[in-house]
Amino acid sequence: MRGLLQFGSVFFSLAIQAPQLRPEAASSIAEGVDHLYFVLTFITLFFTIAIFSTIFVFMVKYRRRADNEIPVETEENLPLELAWTILPTLICAGLFLWASSLYFENSRPPSASTEIFVIGKQWMWHIQHPEGLREINELHVPVGVPVELTMTSEDVIHDFYIPAFRVKKDVVPGRYTSLWFQATKVGTYHLFCAQYCGADHAEMLGWVYVMSPADYETWLSSGTPSQTMVQIGEKTFNKLGCASCHVSEGSGRGPSLVGLYGKEEELKTGEKRLVDEAFIRQAILNPNSVALKNYPPIMPTFRGQVDEEQVLQLMAYVKSLGSEERDSNGK
Amino acid sequence: MSTATIDVHEVPTGSRVNYLNAQYGVKSWLLTTDHKRIALLYLASITLMFFVGGFFAVLMRLHLIEPQGALVQPETYNKLFTMHGVIMVFFFLVPSIPATLGNFLVPMMIGARDLAFPKLNLLSWYIYVIGAIFTLYAVISGGVDTGWTFYTPYSSSFSHTSVVPTALGVFITGFSSILTGLNFVVTIHKMRAPGLTWFRLPLFIWAIYATSIIFILGTPVIAITLFLLFLERVLHIGIFDPAIGGDPILFQHLFWFYSHPAVYIMILPGMGVMSELITCFSRKRIFGYSFVAFSSLAIAIISFLVWGHHMFVTGQSIYAGLIFSVLSFMVAIPSAVKVFNWTATLYKGSISYDAPMLYALGFIGLFTMGGLTGLFLASLATDVHLNGTYFIVAHFHYIMVGGAVMAYLGGIHFWWPKITGRLYPDGWARFAALVIFVGFNLTFFPQFMLGYLGMPRRYAVYPSEFQVLNVMSSAGASILGIGYLIPLIYLIWSMRYGPTAGPNPWGAKGLEWTTPSPPPTENFEEIPVVTEEAYDYAHSTVIRG
Incomplete structure (x- = not known):
C-alpha cells in the first residue's frame, strides 16, 4: 500500500510537469482541477492495468491444455463479492466528496469581483x-x-x-x-x-x-469610450420613454425604479420575487408576467425594440438607481 | 441440459431442413414470422447502416488531418458528424445486439419455438426500415447539421437543413424498439421451458430483459421530445425557443432522460454477450451469477436518474449538480462488479483463445477504460473543463464502440456457426480482432488528451497545436476501418465456402447449442426440460462438434 502511494505520487509529479498532458494553468482554480484530474488518471490506469494483468496471468496459467479438459467449479465467495462492491463504492464516495467540494468552491465568485x-x-x-x-x-x-x-x-x-x-x-x-x-x-x-x-x-x-x-x-x-454602460443605458431609458411611467418619485403609472434592485417585491399573482438581473430582463421583454401587485399591468413589451446588449445597458442603469450604498457603476 | 438427443453429425447441412432452406424466395423472407429470419433481416439492415455511418466517420477523420480542414466546407463537416451520430446511435447501436442476436437467441435460449408475438416482431423490422428510409432520405436531400443531440433552439428555429425528416425517422424507429422490448419481456416471462427458472436463465437473457425495460420506459420520451420539436419547427408553437416563449434547457432534460438510458440500451446487451463468451471459453460457471444478474437491473434503474450529468455547465443549480453527480458515481459500481466477476470467472478455468474470446478480452479492456473515464465526467470539478471537449468523444466511443461494438462482434463470431451453419476462418477472425483493438486505441486514446488540452468537439477547423494528436487519431481510424472490413469479407465468404459447423463447435452450454446448426424453423423438435443451472460446465462432458 505504501509502495503504491509512493508510486502514485511519483506518477503525479511527473504528470503535472509534462507540458503536453495539460493546457496552461492560468487561473486560481486550475491547479486544483488538475490535481483531481491526475489522481483520476492514476486510478484509471491502476485499475485498467490491474485488471488486464490479472486476466493476462489467468490466460497463461489456465490456458486450455487438452480439448476435453473440464475445470473444477469455483465456489461462490460472498465476502469477495462484498469486498469488490464496497471498495469501488468507497472510492466513488471519496471522489464525489472531493470533486463536489472543489466544484462548490470553484463556483462561488468572491463578493468583490x-x-x-x-x-x-x-x-x-x-x-x-x-x-x-x-x-x-x-x-x-x-x-x-x-x-x-x-x-x-x-x-x-x-x-x-x-x-x-x-x-x-x-x-x-x-x-x-x-x-x-x-x-x-x-x-x-x-x-x-x-x-x-x-x-x-x-x-x-x-x-x-x-x-x-x-x-x-x-x-x-x-480606448476611452465616451460613455459608461450606465450612461448609455440611461440614454436608451429616456429614448424609449420609460421615464414617463417610471417616475423616480413614485407618482407615475409604474413603480419607481429607485432602490428597486435587490428588493423583494410582491407580484399580482401573490408570488414574491427578488428583483435581480433575470427579473429586470423579464420585466423589459415580457412585462405582464412580472406585473407588480399595486400597479396596472399596462406596460408594453420591448421585445424586438431592444437587443440583448441594450437590455444589459438598461439593467446597468436600473442597478445604478439602486440603494444608496451602490455607486454609479451599479455595484 | 437434458434434451432429446439430435443425431445431426452425419447429416450434411444441405440435405437437412432448417430455417434457412425451409423456404426460398424474396417473399419467404419479407413475410417471414420466424424470429431467426427476422434476426437476419435486422443483421443485413444494421450492417448497411453501420457502414454508411462509418463512411461518414472516415470522411470526418480525413478532414481533420489538417487544422484548416483538408476535405470539406464547415457546413458539410457539421452534416458529417450529425449523420454519423444519428445513424450510429439510432440505427446501429440501439438495435444492434437486441434486434439481431436478441431476436435469434431469446427463444432459443429459453427453449421456445418463437417470440410471443411473431407478427409484431416482423412489424418491428418494417417500422425500423421505414424510419431508416426517412433518415437516409434526409441524408440524400442535403443532410442535417444539428448534431445527433438536436439541441434547441438551433434545431427548432435556426438550422436550414432536413431536421424534420431526420427526426421523423428517429421517431418512427423508436416504435420498433418499443415493440421489440415488449415482445422480449412477454416472451421471457411466459415462454421459458419447463424447469428454466429465473435464476437458471443465461445472463444474456437477464441483460436483454433489463434492456427491454429501458426500451419500453425510455423510448416514448424521445418520441414525445421529437414530436415537441416538430411542433415548434413546423407550427412555431413556443416550447423550446425563448424568442417565442419556450425554454431551450427543457429540451435537454427531455432528450437526456431517454438518451442516457439509451447508452445502457447499447451496453447492457453487450455485457450479456460477455457473460456467455467468458463462461464458454473458460468452461466455468459465471462467478457470482446473482451479482451479475442484478447488476444489470441496477444499471437499468439507476440509468434513468443520471440524465442531469450531461447538463452540469448549462447553469443548472449547484445542488441539482450534486445529486446527479452522486447518482452517476453510483451507476459505475454495478459495472465494476460485472468486470470483477468476469475476471474471477477465468480463475482456474480452461481458457482457449478462439476469436470470440479475443473480442471479449478486447471488450473488458476498452470497457474498463471507458467506464473509468466516466468518473472524470461524474466528478463535477473536472467535468466543467472536460464537458463539450474531445474527452467526451473519446469516453463514449470507448463505451459504445470499444464496449458495445466489440461485444457485438464477439457475439456475431460466437453464434455465427449456429446462425449460418458454417465456420469462418479462425486465423482471419483473430487477426481482425487484433487490428480493431489496435486501431481503436490509436483512434480514441489521443482524443482523451486532446480533450484535456481543451479542444472542443464538433470543430471543422482547429488551432494548429492540436494537429499531431488529430493526425494520430485519423491514422488510427484508417486502421479501425480496415479492421471492420475484414470480418465483413470473411463472414460473407464463409456463408458459402466455410466448412460446415456441427451443432456445438465451441463445446458451449445453453439450449441453443442443443439444436442442429442451422436450427430447424421450430427450433426444438420437443420442448426441452431444464434440470440444471446455467453454465454448468463442471458436471458434464464437453463435446465440441
Missing part, C-alpha cells in the same frame, strides 16, 4: 465592460483580480470556454448565466465556443488577454 458582460451571437462574442468599452472576440482582464461574467445569447446556445482557466459555462438565450475566474498569469489564452451553434461554430473563437494591473489601466483608458 469586476463584472463584465458577454453576449454570444452566431458566430462571435460581444464583450461589454461597465466602463463602456466594447470588444469583439477579445477579452482583456487584469491579472489577480476576480472577474465575473454575466452572459446571455442573442440566438442559439453557445458556451464560453477558456481552457487555461478550466472554466466553462453555457451561454443560453433567454436567460443569464454567470461564470467567474481569477487569472494568475499574464498571457494570451484561447477562448472557445464549446457548444455546437451552427455553420461557423469552430470559428467562434477569441483570445483572452491577461494584463498586469498597470497595463490594464492603460488599455482601459486608451
